[in-house]
Amino acid sequence: MSRRLTPPERYQFAASVRSLLVPKHDPCGLLRDGELWLAVRSPAGPATLHLARVAGELVATGHGAGADWVVERADAIAGLRDDLRGFTELARRHPLVARLATTFSGVRMPATGQVFHRLLRAILEQKVTGTEAHRSYRKICRHLGEPAPGPVALVLPPDPAAVAARPYWEFHPLGVEQRRTQALLRAAQAAARLAECADSAEATRRMTALPGIGPWAAAEVVRTAFGDPDAVSVGDFHIPNTVAYALAGEPRGTDDRMLELLEPFRGHRGRVCDLLAMGGVTAPRYGPRMPVRSFARF
Template sequence: MPDGPLDLGLVLGPLRRGPADPTFRATADGSVWRTSRTPTGPGTLRVGTYGGEVFSEAWGPGAEWLLDRLPELLGAADAPDVFVPRHRVVALAQHRRPGLRLTCTGRVLESLIPSVLEQKVTTDEAYRAWRLLVGRFGEPAPGPAGAGDRPMWVMPAPRTWALIPSWEWHRAGVDDKRASTILRAVRVAGRLEQTVEMAPAEAQARLEVVPGVGPWTSAEVVQRSHGAPDAVTVGDLHLPGIVGWALAGDRHADDAVMLRLLEPYAGQRHRAARLILLSGKVPARRAPKMPRMDIGTL
Protein backbone atom coordinates (compact mmCIF):
# COMPACT_ATOMS: atom_id res chain seq x y z
CA MET A 1 0.00 0.00 0.00
CA PRO A 2 1.12 3.62 -0.43
CA ASP A 3 3.48 5.01 2.18
CA GLY A 4 2.44 8.14 4.03
CA PRO A 5 -0.94 9.89 4.34
CA LEU A 6 -3.82 8.60 2.24
CA ASP A 7 -7.06 10.48 1.61
CA LEU A 8 -9.48 8.06 -0.05
CA GLY A 9 -11.81 10.86 -1.12
CA LEU A 10 -9.05 12.72 -2.94
CA VAL A 11 -7.49 9.62 -4.48
CA LEU A 12 -10.66 7.89 -5.68
CA GLY A 13 -12.89 10.96 -6.12
CA PRO A 14 -12.00 11.41 -9.82
CA LEU A 15 -13.59 8.01 -10.53
CA ARG A 16 -17.00 9.23 -9.35
CA ARG A 17 -19.30 10.55 -12.06
CA GLY A 18 -21.73 12.60 -10.02
CA PRO A 19 -23.40 12.08 -6.63
CA ALA A 20 -25.68 9.33 -7.95
CA ASP A 21 -23.07 7.38 -9.90
CA PRO A 22 -24.32 3.76 -9.84
CA THR A 23 -20.73 2.44 -10.01
CA PHE A 24 -19.36 4.45 -7.06
CA ARG A 25 -20.50 5.11 -3.51
CA ALA A 26 -18.94 6.73 -0.46
CA THR A 27 -20.51 5.73 2.85
CA ALA A 28 -20.76 7.45 6.22
CA ASP A 29 -18.03 5.25 7.73
CA GLY A 30 -15.52 6.65 5.25
CA SER A 31 -15.51 3.58 3.01
CA VAL A 32 -15.57 3.76 -0.78
CA TRP A 33 -17.42 1.18 -2.83
CA ARG A 34 -16.87 0.90 -6.58
CA THR A 35 -17.66 -1.55 -9.32
CA SER A 36 -15.50 -2.46 -12.28
CA ARG A 37 -15.61 -4.71 -15.31
CA THR A 38 -12.23 -6.36 -14.90
CA PRO A 39 -10.40 -8.70 -17.30
CA THR A 40 -11.81 -11.60 -15.25
CA GLY A 41 -15.37 -10.31 -15.03
CA PRO A 42 -17.49 -7.89 -13.02
CA GLY A 43 -16.48 -7.11 -9.47
CA THR A 44 -17.30 -4.91 -6.50
CA LEU A 45 -14.62 -3.45 -4.24
CA ARG A 46 -15.01 -1.91 -0.81
CA VAL A 47 -12.02 -0.08 0.61
CA GLY A 48 -11.60 1.97 3.76
CA THR A 49 -9.07 3.03 6.37
CA TYR A 50 -9.01 2.50 10.10
CA GLY A 51 -6.24 3.55 12.45
CA GLY A 52 -3.98 4.32 9.53
CA GLU A 53 -4.46 0.87 8.01
CA VAL A 54 -6.26 0.06 4.76
CA PHE A 55 -8.92 -2.64 4.74
CA SER A 56 -10.67 -4.03 1.69
CA GLU A 57 -13.22 -6.59 0.54
CA ALA A 58 -14.27 -7.65 -2.94
CA TRP A 59 -16.99 -9.75 -4.55
CA GLY A 60 -17.67 -11.33 -7.94
CA PRO A 61 -15.53 -12.90 -10.67
CA GLY A 62 -13.33 -9.80 -10.70
CA ALA A 63 -12.72 -9.79 -6.92
CA GLU A 64 -9.21 -11.24 -6.99
CA TRP A 65 -8.15 -8.88 -9.79
CA LEU A 66 -9.48 -5.87 -7.87
CA LEU A 67 -7.68 -6.86 -4.68
CA ASP A 68 -4.43 -7.52 -6.55
CA ARG A 69 -4.68 -4.08 -8.17
CA LEU A 70 -5.64 -2.25 -4.97
CA PRO A 71 -2.20 -0.72 -4.26
CA GLU A 72 -2.09 0.89 -7.71
CA LEU A 73 -5.70 2.05 -7.35
CA LEU A 74 -4.69 3.84 -4.15
CA GLY A 75 -1.67 5.45 -5.77
CA ALA A 76 1.16 3.13 -4.74
CA ALA A 77 2.76 3.64 -8.17
CA ASP A 78 2.47 7.42 -7.84
CA ALA A 79 5.46 9.50 -6.74
CA PRO A 80 4.13 12.68 -5.12
CA ASP A 81 7.47 13.31 -3.39
CA VAL A 82 9.11 14.24 -6.69
CA PHE A 83 6.74 17.17 -7.11
CA VAL A 84 8.26 20.58 -6.38
CA PRO A 85 5.82 23.49 -6.02
CA ARG A 86 6.85 26.63 -7.90
CA HIS A 87 4.02 28.88 -6.72
CA ARG A 88 2.76 29.73 -3.25
CA VAL A 89 -0.81 28.71 -4.04
CA VAL A 90 0.37 25.28 -5.19
CA ALA A 91 2.65 24.83 -2.19
CA LEU A 92 -0.18 25.66 0.22
CA ALA A 93 -2.55 23.26 -1.51
CA GLN A 94 0.03 20.47 -1.34
CA HIS A 95 0.64 21.17 2.35
CA ARG A 96 -3.07 21.10 3.14
CA ARG A 97 -3.75 17.96 1.08
CA PRO A 98 -0.94 15.55 2.00
CA GLY A 99 -3.16 12.54 1.26
CA LEU A 100 -3.47 13.31 -2.46
CA ARG A 101 -2.22 10.56 -4.75
CA LEU A 102 -3.04 9.84 -8.38
CA THR A 103 -5.14 6.72 -8.82
CA CYS A 104 -4.34 4.14 -11.49
CA THR A 105 -7.26 1.86 -12.33
CA GLY A 106 -5.67 -0.19 -15.10
CA ARG A 107 -8.96 -0.05 -17.01
CA VAL A 108 -9.65 2.19 -20.01
CA LEU A 109 -13.28 1.91 -21.14
CA GLU A 110 -14.68 2.63 -17.69
CA SER A 111 -13.05 6.07 -17.94
CA LEU A 112 -13.36 6.57 -21.69
CA ILE A 113 -17.13 6.11 -21.98
CA PRO A 114 -18.13 8.59 -19.25
CA SER A 115 -15.52 11.04 -20.56
CA VAL A 116 -17.08 10.90 -24.02
CA LEU A 117 -20.49 11.50 -22.42
CA GLU A 118 -19.03 14.66 -20.85
CA GLN A 119 -17.98 16.16 -24.19
CA LYS A 120 -19.57 19.56 -24.94
CA VAL A 121 -22.40 19.25 -22.38
CA THR A 122 -22.96 20.22 -18.76
CA THR A 123 -21.72 17.82 -16.12
CA ASP A 124 -25.30 17.33 -14.90
CA GLU A 125 -26.35 16.11 -18.36
CA ALA A 126 -23.37 13.79 -18.62
CA TYR A 127 -23.88 12.36 -15.15
CA ARG A 128 -27.55 11.74 -15.91
CA ALA A 129 -26.69 9.91 -19.13
CA TRP A 130 -24.12 7.70 -17.40
CA ARG A 131 -26.55 6.91 -14.57
CA LEU A 132 -29.40 6.00 -16.92
CA LEU A 133 -27.36 3.93 -19.36
CA VAL A 134 -25.47 1.98 -16.70
CA GLY A 135 -28.64 1.39 -14.69
CA ARG A 136 -30.58 0.18 -17.73
CA PHE A 137 -27.96 -1.86 -19.56
CA GLY A 138 -25.41 -2.76 -16.89
CA GLU A 139 -25.68 -5.63 -14.44
CA PRO A 140 -26.22 -5.67 -10.67
CA ALA A 141 -23.05 -5.31 -8.64
CA PRO A 142 -21.78 -8.58 -7.14
CA GLY A 143 -22.10 -8.86 -3.38
CA PRO A 144 -24.17 -6.78 -0.96
CA ALA A 145 -23.84 -3.59 -3.03
CA GLY A 146 -26.13 -5.07 -5.68
CA ALA A 147 -29.08 -5.34 -3.30
CA GLY A 148 -31.18 -2.91 -1.27
CA ASP A 149 -33.05 0.28 -2.13
CA ARG A 150 -30.10 1.82 -4.01
CA PRO A 151 -28.28 -1.03 -5.70
CA MET A 152 -24.99 -0.44 -7.44
CA TRP A 153 -24.34 -1.54 -11.00
CA VAL A 154 -21.44 -2.68 -13.15
CA MET A 155 -21.14 -0.83 -16.44
CA PRO A 156 -22.21 -2.75 -19.57
CA ALA A 157 -19.82 -5.01 -21.46
CA PRO A 158 -18.52 -3.68 -24.81
CA ARG A 159 -20.96 -5.83 -26.81
CA THR A 160 -23.88 -4.56 -24.73
CA TRP A 161 -22.89 -0.94 -25.41
CA ALA A 162 -22.76 -1.80 -29.12
CA LEU A 163 -26.34 -3.12 -29.07
CA ILE A 164 -27.98 -0.14 -27.33
CA PRO A 165 -30.72 1.14 -29.69
CA SER A 166 -30.53 4.71 -30.96
CA TRP A 167 -33.69 5.74 -29.15
CA GLU A 168 -32.18 4.69 -25.80
CA TRP A 169 -29.21 6.99 -26.40
CA HIS A 170 -31.63 9.82 -27.13
CA ARG A 171 -33.73 8.96 -24.08
CA ALA A 172 -30.58 9.39 -22.00
CA GLY A 173 -29.89 12.75 -23.66
CA VAL A 174 -26.91 11.57 -25.70
CA ASP A 175 -26.60 13.02 -29.20
CA ASP A 176 -25.59 10.96 -32.21
CA LYS A 177 -22.02 12.27 -32.25
CA ARG A 178 -21.17 11.11 -28.73
CA ALA A 179 -23.08 7.86 -29.16
CA SER A 180 -21.21 7.13 -32.39
CA THR A 181 -17.87 7.80 -30.68
CA ILE A 182 -18.71 5.30 -27.94
CA LEU A 183 -19.86 2.73 -30.50
CA ARG A 184 -16.59 3.09 -32.42
CA ALA A 185 -14.61 2.73 -29.19
CA VAL A 186 -16.31 -0.43 -27.96
CA ARG A 187 -15.73 -2.12 -31.32
CA VAL A 188 -11.98 -1.91 -30.61
CA ALA A 189 -12.27 -2.34 -26.84
CA GLY A 190 -9.52 -4.94 -26.67
CA ARG A 191 -7.03 -2.70 -28.45
CA LEU A 192 -7.90 0.22 -26.20
CA GLU A 193 -7.56 -1.80 -23.00
CA GLN A 194 -4.08 -2.82 -24.16
CA THR A 195 -2.99 0.81 -23.81
CA VAL A 196 -2.59 0.33 -20.05
CA GLU A 197 0.73 -1.33 -20.91
CA MET A 198 1.87 1.78 -22.80
CA ALA A 199 3.31 5.06 -21.62
CA PRO A 200 0.55 7.66 -21.16
CA ALA A 201 1.51 9.69 -24.24
CA GLU A 202 1.48 6.57 -26.43
CA ALA A 203 -1.84 5.52 -24.92
CA GLN A 204 -3.32 8.92 -25.72
CA ALA A 205 -2.13 8.64 -29.31
CA ARG A 206 -3.87 5.27 -29.73
CA LEU A 207 -7.06 6.52 -28.08
CA GLU A 208 -7.14 9.50 -30.41
CA VAL A 209 -7.16 7.21 -33.43
CA VAL A 210 -10.83 6.62 -32.59
CA PRO A 211 -12.81 9.38 -34.38
CA GLY A 212 -14.43 11.61 -31.79
CA VAL A 213 -11.70 11.08 -29.17
CA GLY A 214 -9.47 14.12 -28.95
CA PRO A 215 -6.81 15.43 -26.55
CA TRP A 216 -9.36 16.49 -23.91
CA THR A 217 -10.92 13.04 -23.74
CA SER A 218 -7.69 11.06 -23.95
CA ALA A 219 -6.16 13.11 -21.12
CA GLU A 220 -9.22 12.56 -18.94
CA VAL A 221 -8.83 8.82 -19.52
CA VAL A 222 -5.11 8.34 -18.85
CA GLN A 223 -5.31 10.51 -15.75
CA ARG A 224 -7.42 7.69 -14.30
CA SER A 225 -6.36 4.54 -16.15
CA HIS A 226 -2.62 5.25 -15.97
CA GLY A 227 -2.32 7.69 -13.05
CA ALA A 228 -0.57 9.99 -15.53
CA PRO A 229 0.91 12.97 -13.63
CA ASP A 230 1.64 15.05 -16.74
CA ALA A 231 -1.60 14.50 -18.71
CA VAL A 232 -2.93 18.02 -18.36
CA THR A 233 -6.41 18.53 -19.79
CA VAL A 234 -6.51 20.87 -22.78
CA GLY A 235 -9.69 22.03 -24.46
CA ASP A 236 -11.54 22.43 -21.17
CA LEU A 237 -14.04 25.25 -20.79
CA HIS A 238 -12.95 26.30 -17.29
CA LEU A 239 -9.49 24.93 -16.46
CA PRO A 240 -7.35 27.49 -18.36
CA GLY A 241 -9.08 30.39 -16.62
CA ILE A 242 -8.71 28.74 -13.22
CA VAL A 243 -5.00 28.03 -13.73
CA GLY A 244 -4.47 31.48 -15.24
CA TRP A 245 -6.20 33.17 -12.31
CA ALA A 246 -4.38 31.15 -9.64
CA LEU A 247 -0.90 31.55 -11.10
CA ALA A 248 -1.03 34.91 -12.89
CA GLY A 249 -4.30 36.66 -12.06
CA ASP A 250 -5.46 36.09 -15.65
CA ARG A 251 -9.06 34.89 -15.70
CA HIS A 252 -9.11 34.98 -19.52
CA ALA A 253 -6.21 32.58 -20.02
CA ASP A 254 -6.56 30.10 -22.89
CA ASP A 255 -4.89 26.72 -23.36
CA ALA A 256 -1.69 28.26 -24.68
CA VAL A 257 -1.36 30.54 -21.65
CA MET A 258 -2.22 27.69 -19.29
CA LEU A 259 0.43 25.43 -20.79
CA ARG A 260 3.01 28.23 -20.56
CA LEU A 261 2.19 28.80 -16.90
CA LEU A 262 2.46 25.08 -16.19
CA GLU A 263 5.85 24.73 -17.92
CA PRO A 264 7.71 24.76 -14.55
CA TYR A 265 5.78 21.59 -13.71
CA ALA A 266 6.77 19.63 -16.82
CA GLY A 267 6.24 15.97 -16.07
CA GLN A 268 3.79 16.84 -13.28
CA ARG A 269 1.35 19.25 -14.93
CA HIS A 270 -1.77 17.25 -14.15
CA ARG A 271 -0.82 17.07 -10.47
CA ALA A 272 -0.18 20.82 -10.44
CA ALA A 273 -3.58 21.47 -12.03
CA ARG A 274 -5.31 19.23 -9.47
CA LEU A 275 -3.64 21.07 -6.62
CA ILE A 276 -4.71 24.39 -8.12
CA LEU A 277 -8.30 23.14 -8.31
CA LEU A 278 -8.08 21.95 -4.70
CA SER A 279 -6.71 25.32 -3.59
CA GLY A 280 -10.12 26.89 -4.08
CA LYS A 281 -8.54 29.91 -5.75
CA VAL A 282 -10.90 30.28 -8.69
CA PRO A 283 -12.19 33.41 -10.42
CA ALA A 284 -15.72 34.53 -9.63
CA ARG A 285 -18.15 33.34 -12.27
CA ARG A 286 -19.22 36.09 -14.66
CA ALA A 287 -20.59 34.16 -17.60
CA PRO A 288 -23.66 31.94 -17.36
CA LYS A 289 -23.18 28.20 -17.17
CA MET A 290 -23.10 26.24 -20.39
CA PRO A 291 -26.74 25.86 -21.51
CA ARG A 292 -28.32 22.46 -21.48
CA MET A 293 -28.32 20.86 -24.88
CA ASP A 294 -31.56 19.75 -26.53
CA ILE A 295 -30.56 16.85 -28.77
CA GLY A 296 -33.87 17.12 -30.55
CA THR A 297 -32.56 20.24 -32.31
CA LEU A 298 -29.36 18.58 -33.54
Protein backbone atom coordinates in the same frame (compact mmCIF):
# COMPACT_ATOMS: atom_id res chain seq x y z
CA MET B 1 -10.24 -12.39 -1.08
CA SER B 2 -8.78 -9.70 1.22
CA ARG B 3 -5.58 -7.70 1.53
CA ARG B 4 -4.29 -5.16 4.04
CA LEU B 5 -2.59 -2.01 2.73
CA THR B 6 -0.50 0.56 4.56
CA PRO B 7 -1.19 4.09 3.28
CA PRO B 8 1.42 6.88 3.52
CA GLU B 9 1.45 9.44 6.31
CA ARG B 10 -1.42 11.97 6.17
CA TYR B 11 -3.13 9.92 3.47
CA GLN B 12 -6.58 11.31 2.62
CA PHE B 13 -8.69 8.38 1.53
CA ALA B 14 -11.92 10.04 0.44
CA ALA B 15 -10.19 12.85 -1.45
CA SER B 16 -7.98 10.33 -3.26
CA VAL B 17 -10.77 8.08 -4.54
CA ARG B 18 -13.61 10.57 -4.99
CA SER B 19 -12.69 11.18 -8.64
CA LEU B 20 -13.56 7.55 -9.43
CA LEU B 21 -17.27 8.32 -9.05
CA VAL B 22 -19.54 10.85 -10.68
CA PRO B 23 -20.85 13.43 -8.18
CA LYS B 24 -23.97 12.86 -6.08
CA HIS B 25 -24.68 9.31 -7.17
CA ASP B 26 -22.84 6.72 -9.26
CA PRO B 27 -24.62 3.43 -10.00
CA CYS B 28 -21.20 1.72 -10.25
CA GLY B 29 -19.77 2.89 -6.95
CA LEU B 30 -20.44 4.19 -3.47
CA LEU B 31 -18.29 6.30 -1.14
CA ARG B 32 -19.53 6.86 2.39
CA ASP B 33 -18.36 6.68 5.99
CA GLY B 34 -14.73 6.06 5.01
CA GLU B 35 -15.58 3.13 2.74
CA LEU B 36 -15.48 2.72 -1.04
CA TRP B 37 -17.46 0.16 -3.00
CA LEU B 38 -16.49 0.01 -6.68
CA ALA B 39 -17.86 -2.30 -9.38
CA VAL B 40 -15.47 -3.12 -12.24
CA ARG B 41 -15.25 -5.36 -15.28
CA SER B 42 -11.85 -6.90 -14.71
CA PRO B 43 -9.99 -9.11 -17.22
CA ALA B 44 -10.85 -12.02 -14.92
CA GLY B 45 -14.57 -11.23 -14.79
CA PRO B 46 -17.05 -9.07 -12.87
CA ALA B 47 -15.86 -7.81 -9.51
CA THR B 48 -16.65 -5.41 -6.69
CA LEU B 49 -13.90 -3.89 -4.60
CA HIS B 50 -14.50 -2.82 -1.02
CA LEU B 51 -11.92 -0.49 0.54
CA ALA B 52 -12.24 0.44 4.20
CA ARG B 53 -9.98 2.22 6.68
CA VAL B 54 -9.29 0.07 9.73
CA ALA B 55 -6.85 1.17 12.46
CA GLY B 56 -4.64 3.17 10.15
CA GLU B 57 -4.66 0.57 7.38
CA LEU B 58 -6.75 0.02 4.28
CA VAL B 59 -8.48 -3.32 4.04
CA ALA B 60 -9.26 -4.35 0.46
CA THR B 61 -11.87 -7.05 -0.10
CA GLY B 62 -12.95 -8.43 -3.46
CA HIS B 63 -16.19 -10.06 -4.54
CA GLY B 64 -17.03 -11.95 -7.71
CA ALA B 65 -15.07 -13.80 -10.38
CA GLY B 66 -12.55 -10.95 -10.66
CA ALA B 67 -11.95 -10.68 -6.90
CA ASP B 68 -8.28 -11.68 -7.09
CA TRP B 69 -7.59 -9.18 -9.88
CA VAL B 70 -9.30 -6.26 -8.19
CA VAL B 71 -7.70 -6.92 -4.80
CA GLU B 72 -4.25 -7.20 -6.38
CA ARG B 73 -4.85 -3.78 -7.97
CA ALA B 74 -6.45 -2.27 -4.86
CA ASP B 75 -3.35 -0.27 -3.91
CA ALA B 76 -3.32 1.39 -7.34
CA ILE B 77 -7.05 2.11 -7.19
CA ALA B 78 -6.53 3.74 -3.79
CA GLY B 79 -3.70 5.84 -5.23
CA LEU B 80 -0.96 4.12 -3.23
CA ARG B 81 1.19 3.59 -6.34
CA ASP B 82 1.17 7.32 -7.07
CA ASP B 83 4.76 8.56 -7.37
CA LEU B 84 5.32 12.06 -5.98
CA ARG B 85 9.09 12.01 -6.24
CA GLY B 86 10.38 15.41 -7.31
CA PHE B 87 7.03 17.16 -7.00
CA THR B 88 7.86 19.00 -3.78
CA GLU B 89 10.74 20.78 -5.49
CA LEU B 90 8.60 21.62 -8.54
CA ALA B 91 5.77 22.92 -6.37
CA ARG B 92 8.10 25.49 -4.78
CA ARG B 93 8.29 27.30 -8.11
CA HIS B 94 4.98 29.02 -7.33
CA PRO B 95 3.80 29.99 -3.82
CA LEU B 96 0.16 29.02 -4.42
CA VAL B 97 1.10 25.60 -5.79
CA ALA B 98 3.49 25.07 -2.88
CA ARG B 99 0.75 25.92 -0.38
CA LEU B 100 -1.80 23.65 -2.02
CA ALA B 101 0.74 20.82 -2.30
CA THR B 102 1.24 21.02 1.46
CA THR B 103 -2.48 21.29 2.23
CA PHE B 104 -3.35 18.28 0.06
CA SER B 105 -0.16 16.29 0.57
CA GLY B 106 -2.21 13.27 1.58
CA VAL B 107 -4.17 13.10 -1.68
CA ARG B 108 -3.00 10.47 -4.16
CA MET B 109 -3.94 9.85 -7.80
CA PRO B 110 -5.70 6.53 -8.43
CA ALA B 111 -4.89 4.22 -11.33
CA THR B 112 -7.80 1.89 -12.00
CA GLY B 113 -6.61 0.22 -15.20
CA GLN B 114 -10.19 0.61 -16.49
CA VAL B 115 -9.96 2.57 -19.74
CA PHE B 116 -13.38 2.11 -21.32
CA HIS B 117 -15.39 2.90 -18.20
CA ARG B 118 -13.63 6.24 -17.78
CA LEU B 119 -13.77 6.93 -21.53
CA LEU B 120 -17.54 6.42 -21.47
CA ARG B 121 -17.83 9.17 -18.90
CA ALA B 122 -15.37 11.47 -20.71
CA ILE B 123 -17.24 11.19 -24.01
CA LEU B 124 -20.51 12.03 -22.29
CA GLU B 125 -18.90 15.06 -20.63
CA GLN B 126 -17.88 16.62 -23.95
CA LYS B 127 -19.58 19.92 -24.94
CA VAL B 128 -22.31 19.73 -22.28
CA THR B 129 -22.69 20.68 -18.63
CA GLY B 130 -21.66 18.24 -15.93
CA THR B 131 -25.28 17.91 -14.85
CA GLU B 132 -26.33 16.74 -18.34
CA ALA B 133 -23.36 14.39 -18.72
CA HIS B 134 -23.77 12.73 -15.34
CA ARG B 135 -27.50 12.32 -15.84
CA SER B 136 -26.85 10.46 -19.11
CA TYR B 137 -24.07 8.40 -17.50
CA ARG B 138 -26.44 7.18 -14.78
CA LYS B 139 -29.13 6.30 -17.30
CA ILE B 140 -26.71 4.38 -19.54
CA CYS B 141 -25.24 2.45 -16.61
CA ARG B 142 -28.69 1.47 -15.39
CA HIS B 143 -29.90 0.65 -18.90
CA LEU B 144 -26.93 -1.49 -19.95
CA GLY B 145 -25.32 -2.47 -16.66
CA GLU B 146 -25.78 -5.75 -14.83
CA PRO B 147 -25.94 -6.38 -11.08
CA ALA B 148 -22.47 -6.32 -9.56
CA PRO B 149 -21.30 -9.09 -7.21
CA GLY B 150 -21.19 -8.39 -3.50
CA PRO B 151 -23.56 -7.23 -0.77
CA VAL B 152 -24.12 -3.68 -2.04
CA ALA B 153 -26.65 -2.89 -4.79
CA LEU B 154 -24.36 -1.63 -7.56
CA VAL B 155 -24.30 -2.25 -11.30
CA LEU B 156 -21.29 -3.19 -13.39
CA PRO B 157 -20.08 -0.61 -15.90
CA PRO B 158 -21.61 -1.25 -19.34
CA ASP B 159 -19.98 -4.03 -21.32
CA PRO B 160 -18.30 -2.48 -24.41
CA ALA B 161 -19.77 -5.24 -26.58
CA ALA B 162 -23.27 -4.38 -25.36
CA VAL B 163 -22.68 -0.68 -26.12
CA ALA B 164 -21.25 -1.39 -29.57
CA ALA B 165 -24.25 -3.54 -30.47
CA ARG B 166 -26.74 -0.72 -29.90
CA PRO B 167 -27.98 1.58 -32.68
CA TYR B 168 -27.23 5.25 -32.07
CA TRP B 169 -30.91 6.20 -31.71
CA GLU B 170 -31.24 4.00 -28.61
CA PHE B 171 -29.08 6.50 -26.72
CA HIS B 172 -31.24 9.50 -27.57
CA PRO B 173 -33.82 8.85 -24.82
CA LEU B 174 -30.83 8.53 -22.48
CA GLY B 175 -29.89 12.12 -23.22
CA VAL B 176 -27.09 11.63 -25.75
CA GLU B 177 -27.22 13.11 -29.23
CA GLN B 178 -25.88 11.38 -32.36
CA ARG B 179 -22.42 12.96 -32.36
CA ARG B 180 -21.38 11.80 -28.88
CA THR B 181 -23.15 8.47 -29.38
CA GLN B 182 -21.12 7.75 -32.51
CA ALA B 183 -17.90 8.54 -30.63
CA LEU B 184 -19.05 6.21 -27.85
CA LEU B 185 -19.83 3.40 -30.29
CA ARG B 186 -16.39 3.73 -31.90
CA ALA B 187 -14.77 3.64 -28.47
CA ALA B 188 -16.74 0.52 -27.56
CA GLN B 189 -15.63 -1.20 -30.75
CA ALA B 190 -12.00 -0.37 -29.93
CA ALA B 191 -12.27 -1.18 -26.21
CA ALA B 192 -10.26 -4.41 -26.38
CA ARG B 193 -7.34 -2.65 -28.08
CA LEU B 194 -7.50 0.23 -25.61
CA ALA B 195 -7.40 -2.21 -22.70
CA GLU B 196 -4.10 -3.61 -24.03
CA CYS B 197 -2.27 -0.27 -23.84
CA ALA B 198 0.88 -0.45 -21.76
CA ASP B 199 0.94 3.17 -20.63
CA SER B 200 -0.83 6.51 -20.87
CA ALA B 201 1.13 7.61 -23.96
CA GLU B 202 0.00 4.58 -25.96
CA ALA B 203 -3.55 4.92 -24.69
CA THR B 204 -3.61 8.60 -25.66
CA ARG B 205 -2.41 7.81 -29.19
CA ARG B 206 -5.02 5.11 -29.68
CA MET B 207 -7.88 7.12 -28.22
CA THR B 208 -7.16 10.30 -30.16
CA ALA B 209 -6.95 8.27 -33.37
CA LEU B 210 -10.68 7.61 -32.98
CA PRO B 211 -12.95 10.29 -34.52
CA GLY B 212 -14.77 12.25 -31.86
CA ILE B 213 -12.16 11.68 -29.14
CA GLY B 214 -9.66 14.49 -28.67
CA PRO B 215 -6.88 15.39 -26.24
CA TRP B 216 -9.32 16.57 -23.58
CA ALA B 217 -11.10 13.23 -23.30
CA ALA B 218 -7.84 11.29 -23.51
CA ALA B 219 -6.30 13.30 -20.67
CA GLU B 220 -9.37 12.80 -18.49
CA VAL B 221 -9.07 9.04 -19.04
CA VAL B 222 -5.34 8.51 -18.52
CA ARG B 223 -5.27 10.58 -15.32
CA THR B 224 -7.64 8.05 -13.75
CA ALA B 225 -6.94 4.80 -15.62
CA PHE B 226 -3.13 5.14 -15.52
CA GLY B 227 -2.67 7.68 -12.73
CA ASP B 228 -0.79 9.99 -15.13
CA PRO B 229 0.10 13.13 -13.14
CA ASP B 230 1.18 15.06 -16.25
CA ALA B 231 -2.03 14.69 -18.28
CA VAL B 232 -3.52 18.14 -18.97
CA SER B 233 -7.10 18.46 -20.23
CA VAL B 234 -6.40 20.70 -23.24
CA GLY B 235 -9.67 22.05 -24.61
CA ASP B 236 -11.45 22.38 -21.29
CA PHE B 237 -13.92 25.24 -20.88
CA HIS B 238 -12.69 26.32 -17.43
CA ILE B 239 -9.17 25.00 -16.74
CA PRO B 240 -7.20 27.46 -18.97
CA ASN B 241 -8.87 30.38 -17.19
CA THR B 242 -8.28 28.81 -13.78
CA VAL B 243 -4.58 28.22 -14.47
CA ALA B 244 -4.05 31.69 -15.93
CA TYR B 245 -5.76 33.33 -12.98
CA ALA B 246 -4.08 31.19 -10.31
CA LEU B 247 -0.54 31.30 -11.67
CA ALA B 248 -0.43 34.70 -13.38
CA GLY B 249 -3.39 36.72 -12.08
CA GLU B 250 -4.93 36.80 -15.56
CA PRO B 251 -8.73 36.36 -15.55
CA ARG B 252 -8.76 34.60 -18.94
CA GLY B 253 -6.36 32.19 -20.60
CA THR B 254 -6.01 30.08 -23.72
CA ASP B 255 -4.79 26.50 -23.97
CA ASP B 256 -1.39 27.78 -25.15
CA ARG B 257 -1.12 30.17 -22.21
CA MET B 258 -2.15 27.40 -19.82
CA LEU B 259 0.54 25.07 -21.14
CA GLU B 260 3.12 27.86 -20.95
CA LEU B 261 2.32 28.51 -17.29
CA LEU B 262 2.30 24.80 -16.45
CA GLU B 263 5.61 24.07 -18.19
CA PRO B 264 7.71 24.59 -15.01
CA PHE B 265 5.73 21.71 -13.47
CA ARG B 266 6.23 19.27 -16.36
CA GLY B 267 5.81 15.74 -15.16
CA HIS B 268 3.08 16.86 -12.75
CA ARG B 269 1.09 19.38 -14.79
CA GLY B 270 -2.17 17.48 -14.36
CA ARG B 271 -1.53 17.22 -10.64
CA VAL B 272 -1.19 21.02 -10.44
CA CYS B 273 -4.56 21.42 -12.17
CA ASP B 274 -6.10 18.97 -9.70
CA LEU B 275 -4.64 20.90 -6.77
CA LEU B 276 -6.16 24.14 -8.04
CA ALA B 277 -9.54 22.41 -8.28
CA MET B 278 -9.25 20.91 -4.80
CA GLY B 279 -8.27 24.33 -3.45
CA GLY B 280 -11.40 25.88 -4.91
CA VAL B 281 -9.42 28.25 -7.14
CA THR B 282 -11.58 29.69 -9.93
CA ALA B 283 -11.26 32.57 -12.36
CA PRO B 284 -13.79 35.42 -12.28
CA ARG B 285 -16.97 34.55 -14.16
CA TYR B 286 -18.38 36.84 -16.82
CA GLY B 287 -21.62 36.46 -18.75
CA PRO B 288 -24.34 33.81 -18.48
CA ARG B 289 -23.67 30.19 -17.64
CA MET B 290 -24.22 27.39 -20.12
CA PRO B 291 -27.84 26.22 -19.85
CA VAL B 292 -28.69 22.70 -18.68
CA ARG B 293 -30.52 20.92 -21.48
CA SER B 294 -32.03 17.51 -22.11
CA PHE B 295 -31.31 15.97 -25.51
CA ALA B 296 -33.87 13.29 -24.72
CA ARG B 297 -36.56 15.94 -25.24
CA PHE B 298 -35.25 17.22 -28.59
